[in-house]
Amino acid sequence: MTIEASTLVSFAKKTAVEFWHDTRSRPWATITNHGHLENWPIDGNVFQRRLGALFYEKKRSAPSAKAIQDAISVLAGEAVFGGAEYAVFTRVAGQDGYIYLDLANADWQAVEIGPSGWRVISKPPVKFRRSPGMLPLPHPVTGGSINGLRPMLNLNDDQAWVLVRSWLVAAVRDTGPYPVLVLHGEQGSAKSTTARVLRSLVDPNTASLRSQPKDTRDLMIAAANGWILNFDNLSYLPQWLSDAMCRLATGGGFATRQLYTDDDEVLFDAQRPIVLNGIEELATRGDLLDRSIVMYLPAISHNQRCSEASYWSRFQASRPRILGCLLDAASCALANVTGVQLPALPRMADFAEWACAAAPKLGFTQQQFIDAYAGNKDEGLSITLEASPIFEPLQSLIRVKGGTIEATTTELLNDLDRYIPIGARRPQGWPGNGRTLSSTLRRLAPGLRAIGIAVSFRRESSGKRLVSIKQVVQTSVGCVGSVAASPEDVDAGPGPAMQSVTADEVKAPTVSVTASLGDATDAADAKSAVHATLPWDEFLEVDEDERWEEDDLDESHID
Structure with missing residues (x-):
């Protein structure tokens, strides 16, 4: 290491409070500046400029680029292998039951929020970072109204x-x-x-x-x-x-x-x-x-x-x-x-x-x-139901089948495909295969339950997977758009040509799995039961197999 680089390392150690690393092993330095503490990544531009300014202040000359890089390499190694590890936070942090809000002002002040009140402090116990574009918050004032x-x-x-x-x-x-x-x-x-x-x-x-x-x-x-x-x-x-x-x-x-x-x-x-x-x-x-x-x-x-x-x-x-x-x-x-x-x-x-x-x-x-x-x-x-291209065809199919469907998702998709006008392409978002349809139905299940349509999945002893769909309650769905015409209704009025199919041509279900509506004794009571439980019990407490999971994510965008 050159004399210049050694001098830079010495200057940095005299003015820095601590060299440390974050949870991803990036090296950081906590430095003093005009009486307050600042946190900067050692391999970042601000710290490099800090080194150059320190050298010029003492030597009245500029250090070489190589000397700066050599000094940074030494300091980064000490921070990663010899320094403590801390989490780094952007704007908001938490520690020991307190919340810290970075005011991002020139004095690096933060607000400490606790159960008994809040105060502005100059040395927060957490490590905040300053990212490009951050603007300061005003000094908060008490006595106002959120109104x-x-x-x-x-x-x-x-x-x-x-x-x-x-x-x-x-x-x-x-x-x-x-x-x-x-x-x-x-x-x-x-x-x-x-x-x-x-x-x-x-x-x-x-x-x-x-x-x-x-x-x-x-x-x-x-x-x-x-x-x-x-x-x-x-x-x-x-x-x-x-x-x-x-x-x-x-x-x-x-x-x-x-x-x-x-x-x-x-x-x-x-x-x-x-x-x-x-x-x-x-x-x-x-x-x-x-x-x-x-x-x-x-x-x-x-x-x-x-x-x-x-x-x-x-x-x-x-x-x-x-x-x-x-x-x-x-x-x-x-x-x-x-x-x-x-x-x-x-x-x-x-x-x-x-x-x-x-x-x-x-x-x-x-x-x-x-x-x-x-x-x-x-x-x-x-909104979920309105946005799905299969919702209206599914309602019509349920009506054709007498309120109950049980089939594999591939069979169900074939039945739904009959509702696409002849010569037309599948609408955007239309499931391309049984597996995609299964995922779509799981996402629609909370909304379907809200209008009295129960969706469940089961596996037969042979390993065959079936989806069961049942109209548990007859409800109005005016709030989510009009119901698509069923295939047998196509001739009732003008409209695009549809593939002809009747209720008898669609294989009737043999088994149904229904959702219990408790003690409701008629359709009106059942509808009441659905809406009474909807906000907190019915769709917010989603069954485990209906939860959004990592496996559903499309990772094809990660190269």
Whole structure:
């Protein structure tokens, strides 16, 4: 090692507080700068510039590039092999029952949130990192009201306002799961503005809105460099991205090959709050919808509009007090969450418990949250069914078969194929084989149960797998679109030519597996029983074989 490199190493050791490595063995240095502590990766540009500045300060000359690289190599080795290991956090962290929110200001201050309150501290006990684009949060102020945010959001009703507040306080928490917030609305309904405002309250960034990532690596980079992921103006979610959103919302690992290598793999495990917005329906797959809060923003009339400058000026002035209210709510949740008792645990149970625990500081009751969340989930079931191309043909087939179907998924798919007009191609999303149909039915099962159609799977002793579908309750499905005409109804009126098939030509089922509706004695009572249990027991407590699993993920995008 040259004299220059040795001098650089010496200077670095005198000014650094600690050399250490993260859980992925990346070397870091904690340094002092104008009286506060900062954390920087040793192999990053900021630390390199720091070394050059130290050398120039002492020697009044610039070190060579080789000397800097040699010094970095030595310091990185000490950090990885001789330093302690710490987790590194972006914006939000948790330790020993406390939550830490990085203010990302010039003094590297953070907010420490505990069950008895919160305070701004200068030396947080966790290791925060500064990613490109991070913007500072304002110094929080007490004494405000969360209702100061309401006039700045274009929401449809009070239930949406309850859910927005719940989502925001969840975004301050260091652990998920986090429901994906999906914002829909026509052009000019302030979807992008709403998304920017919500992110700015917790995780402001110069790139507050992002376009759709092109692959898993892009999504990993976004999650590594930001706390809230905000994807703007989307028109469609491919299957791989929908599955990846599920993993990010509830926690799961990502793996992809490192750039410019054949064997080195990059592993990333994270949970992140996510906001999606677009005109078209985005979260149409049942697994993502089950993890989402979907909102439809109303159109803004001309007399409601204001200038951008005026709007953002009012928002910036209110941010410190709104942030203080969110911190109060998070503290309240920490104090109360272990005592929350829900009627039944929903799919996103931790989120629901957290929202109910924070409710006293957010201006709503536990029951108001339960009603709003359950109502939103009920809407999501309708969206899932509406978005599936097999839903209406399946309803017609059930009617043709007298309310009960039992077959292999391949046989069932052949029957459903008869509903495709002659000469037409299969619609987008139509299952291509029995295995895909099985996966589709599992995703639709919660929504089908909600309208009285029970779906179950079983294996015969011979190993043959059968799906049983039964109309348990006769219900109206006007909320999810019209029912497709059954094949025998084709001649009843004009329309595209269909392959002719009658009820007698379709093999009748011999065995049925039904879902019990308890003591309901007639169709009206049965319908009541279904809807009474729907929000918390029926579709939120999904059977184990109907849960979204890693095996369902499309990994073909990982090269």
